[in-house]
Amino acid sequence: xEGRTMQAQITPLILTFNxxxxxxxxxxxxxxxxxxxxxxxxxxxxxxxxxxxxxxTRIVERRFDTHSTQWNYGLxxxxxxWVLALDADxxxxxxxxxxxxxxxxxxxxxxxxxxxxxxxxxxxxxxxLYPPRVLLFSRNRCRYVQDGHTQVLRVDGNTGWLRGHINHxxxxxxxxxLWAQDRYALLEVDKLRxxxxxxxxxxxxxxxxxxxxxxxxxxxxxxxxxxVLDGWPGWxxxxxxxxxxxxxxxxxxxxxxxxxxxx
Numbered sequence: 533x534e535g536r537t538m539q540a541q542i543t544p545l546i547l548t549f550n551x552x553x554x555x556x557x558x559x560x561x562x563x564x565x566x567x568x569x570x571x572x573x574x575x576x577x578x579x580x581x582x583x584x585x586x587x588x589t590r591i592v593e594r595r596f597d598t599h600s601t602q603w604n605y606g607l608x609x610x611x612x613x614w615v616l617a618l619d620a621d622x623x624x625x626x627x628x629x630x631x632x633x634x635x636x637x638x639x640x641x642x643x644x645x646x647x648x649x650x651x652x653x654x655x656x657x658x659x660x661l662y663p664p665r666v667l668l669f670s671r672n673r674c675r676y677v678q679d680g681h682t683q684v685l686r687v688d689g690n691t692g693w694l695r696g697h698i699n700h701x702x703x704x705x706x707x708x709x710l711w712a713q714d715r716y717a718l719l720e721v722d723k724l725r726x727x728x729x730x731x732x733x734x735x736x737x738x739x740x741x742x743x744x745x746x747x748x749x750x751x752x753x754x755x756x757x758x759x760v761l762d763g764w765p766g767w768x769x770x771x772x773x774x775x776x777x778x779x780x781x782x783x784x785x786x787x788x789x790x791x792x793x794x795x
Contacts, residue, residue, distance in 0.1 A: 540566055542632065542668070543610040544618055547602055549573040551620035552582060553703040559586045561624040564633065571606040599683040600676040607671045615671045617685075621702040625649075628696030635668075642689030643669035651701035652765035659757035661749075661773055662700060666691065680723035682716075713776050717783040725787065742784050745777040 544562050548555060548570055555570075559582075562568050568589045572580060573596035583589050592609050596602055607615060616632070624632075628646075646667040650660035666674070666685045673688040702709075724732075724740050732740065739745045753759050753773055759766035 541612055542614045542616050542635070543612045544568045544616045545603075545606045545610055546570050546618050546620055547573070547606060548575060548579050548583070548620045549596065550575045550577045550579060550708070551704070552578040553705075554621040554701070555579055556582045556585075557623050557701070558618065558620055559583065559589065561629065563588070564629060567611070569606060569609050571602065571609065573602070598678050600678040603676040603683055607675075610671055613670050613672055614668060616668050618667070618698075619700075621700060621704075623699040623701055625697060625699060628694070628698060631694060631696045632668075637670075638692055640690050641692040642673040643685065643687040643691045644694045645691055646694045647697050648700045649697045650769065651699050652768050653703060654701060655762070655765040656699070657759060657762050657766060657769055659753075659759060660700075660769070661753065661757075667698070668694065680720045709772070713779050714783075717776075717780040720780055721783045721787050724784065739777070739780060740784070742781045746774050746781060749777045750774040
């Protein structure tokens, strides 16, 4: 990439569906990009009106089926080798933008992981359960596969780390979050029921026990992660993550009861 600008070599790719509360803040931090590809699943709110106000965006529409196929379709719409894959509530800070401006891929590395600073209505939290994920990668060497309710990027090559952070700041209403969590829980139930216990992560084994995950998440986030010190934003996140585990537990119990009725 030597001698060529970041703008010409990296395409931000964003998936959207009714992201009006978030997408404008995300796009404002991407004015360095030559082109931004926004793959929309036929939003019914003001998402596309907001996107059209940013002249460097290109809107592509596709009906959503799974996260992995949607992301892979988006990769095919990008013209550069390097892609910056972003959710609509990922807001780049100035240090992260500066790192991209000076970016030079290391030999043998085809993907870079990024860390997040989780925010609740703009208030950054001291900790989160949100893991690092691959954000910047060579689209010719990487592809998404489905993993429960989300997707995993399969990387052909080695991975490195980006130094900066991205602010994860989802400001959609709680009703939308509850709707999404129930959909995610149904997909996670399918994953947990179809995976052999010996091939599960420790986290998934705890979830499969049904009764353990909600209280463990509550205590882990509130006390061990120290979110009790973040005031109401911290409590909001603790309740959110605990409720997400409770929804999954309810769906697991529902599936077990349905299986007993059938037998």
